Amino acid sequence: MIVEMTLNHQVKRFDVDHDETLLQTLRKHGVMSVKNGCNASSCGTCTVLVDGKPMLSCSLLTIRLQNKKVVTVEGLQEEVEKIGHYFGLEGADQCGYCNPGVALAIYAMKQSLANPSSEEIKTFLVGNLCRCSGHQAQFKAVKRYLGDPL
């Protein structure tokens, strides 16, 4: 079945199986920033933005996304570079596997919460797991990024 969507600001048409997930579609078409971590809606590495909202691409059926707007880090270069800069400064980066997903979640949080408290930041980002750098350095980087104007 053909699904038309806007992917990273360009209209795309994909011929997909009924049970194909967005994660599969994206990786099949070369969007390799989106990672397959747990494939069970639990780790957040496959996070993408759908109509501006963070969602788990491992659990979204592509067939349901007719006319939706999907954004991955490839479509958000400038903001992602800023986040990456603060991650670097805080040493919040090791293997980098979770970074694309968490960067999109951080960006979505900045869009939707004005001046979030520490608790609100943690609650928003709790679904994006990092298994090597620990979350404290990420948390500091997020705080610095939130200080920047959008």
Add this chain to the structure above:
Amino acid sequence: MKIQQYHRATSLEDAYNVLHAGSNNHILGGALWLKQIAKEIDTAIDLQDLNLHEIEQTETHFIIGSMATLYRLETAQAVNEWCDQLIKNSMQHIMGVAFRNTATIGGSIIGRYAFSDLLGPLLVLNAEVEFYRAGKMTLEAFLNERRMPQDILVAVHIPKERGQSFFKKVSNTRLDFAVLNIAMFKSKKEIRIAFGSRPGVAALAKEAMKIINQTPSWQEQRETLINALLEELKFGNNQRGSEAYRKQLAQTYLIRGIEEVMHNDR
């Protein structure tokens, strides 16, 4: 999960007919749970065009469409203002925001999941569920029904009642299912209390409610209250916690919850 056919329903009647056309046809909520449990689906029925994702209000009720996501309800200011943030406080403990942007209210209710962090809060808010064919019934009646309905959940109705709330989820890690959860709501009329993940599905602690609602000096009745709770509701074992641990948690949070809703009402 394998899906043979995909059907985008044009009306509730259409969805209902396709659901009944085969025993392995399923409604798609957010499909998060389905993905984990269903190996093969003949026809997956998508309700996204039926305008079931809205949250509306009348003079007396909030009406939550079954396709509204958990995050949408969690961030619905009006609903949360009325219920003293009970819904928000309970949902924030379910995985992350990206997860809750997909999981639906309908999918979360119809499965009657024992671990649910949402059913207890909805029980103490006296919610009703509305099915396409079976019509409206109280959530409590639905949870007590023996058979799983082959029907479509259309909406959840939450009465507009002001009050004080308490919610606690005890879990071994932040993203895990609850060892036990407790929801409490004190309206102008009464206090209602529900325990979920016992590990049985959420239920009202009616005997304890009776005592507290009929006894002005409840402090003197702590023992009676706790005994009534432990006698009425069954607490058991599973890999997340033992019966003894759950009973200990239940008594502690019963008292803490009551103190909190009483205190905040002053």
